[in-house]
Amino acid sequence: MAFSKQQLIIVGLGISGTFLSWFCHQAGIDFMVIDEERPNVPSRVAAGIINPVTGRRVVKVWLDDQVLPFAEKAYQSIGDFLGINAITKTSVIDFFPNPFMKEPFLKKLSRKEAYIRLLEDDSQFAPYFNYEFGTGVIEPAYIVNMTALLPAWRNFLKTANKLQEEPLDFSAINIIPSGIEYKTIQAATLIFCDGARGAENPYFSLLPFALNKGEAVVIKAPELPSGYLYKKSMLLAPLAEKGLFWAGTNYIWEFDDDLPTKQFRTATEQTLKQWLRVPFTIIDHKAAVRPATVERRPFAGFHPVYKNIGVLNGMGTKGCSLAPYFANQLLRNILYREPLLKEVDIARFRQVLSRPLSGTAE
Ligand SMILES: Cc1cc2nc3c(=O)[nH]c(=O)nc-3n(C[C@H](O)[C@H](O)[C@H](O)COP(=O)(O)OP(=O)(O)OC[C@H]3O[C@@H](n4cnc5c(N)ncnc54)[C@H](O)[C@@H]3O)c2cc1C
Missing domain, CATH: 3.50.50.60 (FAD/NAD(P)-binding domain)
Structure with a gap:
């Protein structure tokens, strides 16, 4: 042979x-x-988000100063080779869901920590979102054009x-x-x-391994500005097609299959209705199991x-x-x-x- x-x-x-x-x-x-x-x-199924900080305490991600610049260059070079825009640098608009979540952000800001700042005009996003406790900005973040x-x-x-x-x-x-x-x-x-x-x-x-399942929906929201990532109790990420956004996600530790659940769709729709001030429709719903580890x-x-x-x-x-x-x-x-x-x-x-x-x- x-x-x-x-x-x-x-x-x-x-x-x-x-x-x-x-x-x-x-x-x-x-x-x-x-x-x-x-x-x-x-x-x-992933949104392709690369966020330099993580969690409620706004902690820098593991190996941030090595992994993030490496990723940016690697996506640019594979994108150039394939003739596509593989990665976009952006900012996360972090809507504080309550005053307690704002506190760690302000504390880190006072210590001049990397990746965070405040908006000059905190009401900038008021036409599009309901928010009471202000916003922070996290940057640079990236969106990989996985699709x-x-x-x-x-x-x-x-x-x-x-x-x-x-x-x-x-x-x-x-x-x-x-x-x-x-x-x-x-x-x-x-x-x-x-x-x-x-x-x-x-x-x-x-x-x-410590597998966990996650879900996301794709929404059509043509009036929402597409230049940012938005975060509150969930993340909204602009997709390459104009007017479309990825919204997610959840972490399910016990599951029987890798299929989307009605529960997530209903809860997400409810959250988006309370958060967004512009019309939207859900056009897709996806799920997958993450290869997470203990x-x-x-x-x-x-x-x-x-x-x-x-x-x-x-x-x-x-x-x-x-x-x-x-x-x-x-x-x-x-x-x-x-x-x-x-x-x-x-x-x-x-x-x-x-x-x-x-x-x-x-
Ligand atoms: C809802 C959700 C949102 C997410 N959002 C983000 C995000 O914004 N940013 C981020 O960094 N990460 C995100 N993640 C996590 C990210 O998607 C995963 O870390 C990453 O995709 C894992 O990639 P992988 O190539 O290792 O595995 P996979 O994506 O699982 O790819 C494995 C491939 O191997 C194939 N395969 C497996 N076994 C076999 C076999 N025996 N024979 C042939 N083929 C096989 C599979 O079919 C598949 O094509 C998200 C995950 C989920 C579920």
């Missing part, structure tokens, strides 16, 4: 697989992607014969002295970028027993910012043996991963 010889097989083409394959392409590495295109995966980026890269890979659109058949993986054999492909390395399905992957199911840190690196099988996963709620940075780090680890950041390197789970495999991989 004639084998196609590759350096890497990448399983999964969400945002993690997109960046791993993009950096391979840039580095001139031979690779093949295997992906089963399904609608309810987080990379197709253009993912299909554009997928099409490029298809045209270049670097994508097989099918579910991975685990029973067809053979470990050979030079690496991995999968059907007609031989490769030195196989990397799983399989998102929440990684929790059922026989090689990596023992990693401490430690809230990604998983990257190689299996301690099956040394040519690796993983890039566990992006949780922040795949848009973390995936470019750690895809690059993982590829540099493969090519130049540069170390992975300890907090993401799955070497920390060596013991648990060394237990006998479950399922079809044995």
Whole structure:
């Protein structure tokens, strides 16, 4: 049988697989992607928001000064290559829902902390929103144009014969002295970028995943200014198509499926009716399971027993910012043996991963 010889097989083409394959392409590495295109995966449901601060206490996100500039450049360069606008720099207008939420913001502001300021005219958004307790501004934030980026890269890979659109058949993986054999492909390395399905992957199911489901609606609100992200008890993010906004989200820890729920739609519609002063209609409703982890840190690196099988996963709620940075780090680890950041390197789970495999991989 004639084998196609590759350096890497990448399983999964969400945002993690997109960046791993993009950096391979840039580095001139031979690779093949295997992906089963399904609608309810987080990379197709996400708003693409990159926010430099997080939570009620307005805390800077993990590794902000490394991850955010890296992400901005990476999206710009893949966008330039594909001829699309992949990322937009913007500001979050943070509507304080009550005086208690305003307090930490003002405290941080008085300490001149990065990324936050107040509006010169706090009534600027009064024609569009109901708000009683004022606003803060968070910047720079970014919106990744996921609805253009993912299909554009997928099409490029298809045209270049670097994508097989099918579910991975685990029973067809053979470990050979030079690496991995999968059907007609031989490769030195196989990397799983399989998102929440990684929790059922026989090689990596023992990693401490903490999957959670999230939902969002798409609304049409033509009178709402589209130059900003808006945040109150939910986020409103402008989409590339004029007048459309993404609204979300929730975090469900116990769920039976990855489908949208009536409960979320009703609650979101109610919240938007109270918040918005302009007309809107809900035109879409989506849901997906986030590949979150117990430690809230990604998983990257190689299996301690099956040394040519690796993983890039566990992006949780922040795949848009973390995936470019750690895809690059993982590829540099493969090519130049540069170390992975300890907090993401799955070497920390060596013991648990060394237990006998479950399922079809044995
Ligand atoms: C409602 C919601 C809103 C979000 N908003 C944001 C946001 O604004 N900003 C942000 O940074 N993050 C956001 N996230 C989180 C973000 O979407 C995830 O962190 C990110 O998409 C994970 O990407 P991934 O490529 O690792 O996995 P996935 O997106 O799950 O992609 C995995 C891919 O692998 C394929 N696959 C899996 N198993 C197999 C197999 N066995 N064979 C073949 N193919 C396989 C899947 O079909 C899929 O295409 C949001 C998530 C949700 C649910």
